Amino acid sequence: MNDFTPNEMMTIAASRALTSQDVCFVGIGAPSAACNVARLTHAPDITLIYESGTIGTAPDVLPLSIGDGELCDTALTTVSVPEMFRYWLQGGRITIGFLGAAQIDRFGNINTTVIGDYHTPKVRLPGGGGAPEIASSSQEVYITMAQSKRGMVEKIDFFTSFGHGDGGDQRKKLGIETKGPTLLITDLAIWKPDPETKEFTVVSMHPGVTREMVQETCGWKVKFADTLEETPAPSELELKTLRDLKARTEAAHKGQAG
Amino acid sequence: MARFMPLEQAVRENLKDGDTAAFEGFTHLIPTAAAHEAIRQGFKDLTLIRMTPDIVYDQMVGMGMAKKLLFSYAGNPGVGLLRRVRDAVENGWPRSVEVEEHSHAAMANAYEAGAAGLPFAALRGYRGAGLPEVNPNIKSVTCPFTGEKLAAVPSVRPDVTFIHAQKADKKGNVLIEGIIGIQKEAALAAKRAVVTVEEVVEDFADAHPNLCILPHWTITAIAEVPGGAHPSYTHGYYDRDNASYLEWDDVSADRDRFRAWMEDNVLKAKAEDFAVRVEKLRVAK
Known part of the structure; x- marks a missing residue:
């Protein structure tokens, strides 16, 4: 068997959720790595879109920011930012919005705005950027993040982007027609919302992970599916693709030092 | 009508204390040289607008120039938080800053409405x-x-918008390419538009008919500042200096270190220094 880290497992499990038919609005960080591993392995025809306006981009190295030149150089076309948000996102053309999160609750609501009170914050985080409308206008939303008690909390401090609210059909009640978060991929497990309550439920644990490990790194009482699967370990091709991509990325960003 | 002039003059004639100013650039083409000139001239009580305030707004806020920030993502892209903005918001250092926060979609729409003359x-x-x-x-x-x-x-309607672009022709028409961001809307939404460019060329005769061009009569002043977007990049001229963005995370973590860095790299520097900073980052034409 291959040796792999929990983070590599997370990225690879996330990449497997994407297909060549998807039009994916890519968040920076973990989502960006997963989306590009998908493109370089089983989903060569996936359309990757970054909010800087690049459509159908195929970067050779992972961008440090959503607007690196590499994204534009390899894109099918690059549009203005208003066009990106109006025609492409609001227009309903995005199948998957892929987000990371600083803080998340069991219903997939995300906070990247503040820790503490909004007006007198303990920590002022960057804010939402494109996320509020990615969460409401993408046909569905995937989320990926490493588990921690600080990140997965009973109650988030601020609703940067709306998942399923308090659960059930709250999206519908607010006039949001899209599906919202349908998949959460962490470094330990794959989670899907309960069909009724919409609470994220563990459906698959990564190789070597126990229920206790999942619970110890999560701030709410975890629900497990009745039939719990084991996530297939990364294949050699998946691991090599991810590691090569990371190595190219590191070399490229270092090369610009000085 | 666009007038060509040195950056020092372009900033002095078009920015005033208390103005609502946008220094736009969506990761690409950030008008760093213009922002540094504004810092050297020491303006006060500005309302700073930008979708993605990054290092230059961190610097302007850290120097106490802003009374208000209107933004949708206040981070160091791909690196983390803006530490000077945090210090101002969390601790009021060196002064407190009012915050008006939106999403990207809303700000993009607001600029577009400004350019379209809508309220x-x-x-x-x-x-x-x-x-x-x-x-x-x-x-x-x-x-x-x-x-x-x-x-x-x-709608967003700045008193003045500063942008950086690839080139101007002799008449003062401005060409922007690559990740064009929100610059066209930001320039057209403003009362005055100031543009720094990498170079001035004779004309755009050979250019593709659908390129993003701001006609000379939409622009107030143009200054030729090679390298003027550094550590951001100019598509076709030089790459993004990712190492500088990483370095900023350390520089900005400490008030004294920040002040010293600003003294050496901004207050004692001049517009011409930008050309040297991008020498190693130049791309083959």
Whole structure:
């Protein structure tokens, strides 16, 4: 068997959720790595879109920011930012919005705005950027993040982007027609919302992970599916693709030092 | 009508204390040289607008120039938080800063409405999000045809917008390419538009007919500043200096270190220094 880290497992499990038919609005960080591993392995025809306006981009190295030149150089076309948000996102053309999160609750609501009170914050985080409308206008939303008690909390401090609210059909009640978060991929497990309550439920644990490990790194009482699967370990091709991509990325960003 | 002039003069003639100013650039083409010139001239009480305030707004806020920030993502892209902005918001150092926060979609729409001469923008946005509860400038309108409730935000209409672009021709027409961001809208939404460019060429005779061009009569002043976007990049000229963005995370972590860095790299520097900073980052033409 291959040796792999929990983070590599997370990225690879996330990449497997994407297909060549998807039009994916890519968040920076973990989502960006997963989306590009998908493109370089089983989903060569996936359309990757970054909010800087690049459509159908195929970067050779992972961008440090959503607007690196590499994204534009390899894109099918690059549009203005208003066009990106109006025609492409609001227009309903995005199948998957892929987000990371600083803080998340069991219903997939995300906070990247503040820790503490909004007006007198303990920590002022960057804010939402494109996320509020990615969460409401993408046909569905995937989320990926490493588990921690600080990140997965009973109650988030601020609703940067709306998942399923308090659960059930709250999206519908607010006039949001899209599906919202349908998949959460962490470094330990794959989670899907309960069909009724919409609470994220563990459906698959990564190789070597126990229920206790999942619970110890999560701030709410975890629900497990009745039939719990084991996530297939990364294949050699998946691991090599991810590691090569990371190595190219590191070399490229270092090369610009000085 | 666009007038060519040195950056020092372009900033002095077009920015005033208390102005609402946008220094736009969406990761690409950030008008760093213009922002540094504004810092050297020491303006006060500015309302700074930008979708993605990054290092240059961190610097301007850290130097105490801003009374208000209007933005949608205040981070060091790909690196982390803006530490000077945090210090101002969390601790009021060196002064407190009022914050008006939006989403990218709303700000993009607001700039576009500004360019279109409309008083507000409507969008299908903010549904379920927390910002409408803390930002009184996020309201709603009902579509008169379908009854759909939409978010409404005031248009953005800066006193002055600063942008950086690839080139101007001799007449002062400006060409922008690559990730064009929000610059065209930001320039057209403003009362005055100041542009720094990598180079001035004879004309755009061979250019593709659908390129993003701002006609000379939409621009107030143009200054030729090679390297003027550094550590951001100019597509076709030089790459993004990712190492500088990483380094900023350390520099900005400490008030004294920040002040010393600003002294050495901004206050004692001049517009011509930017050309040297991008030498190693130049791309083959």
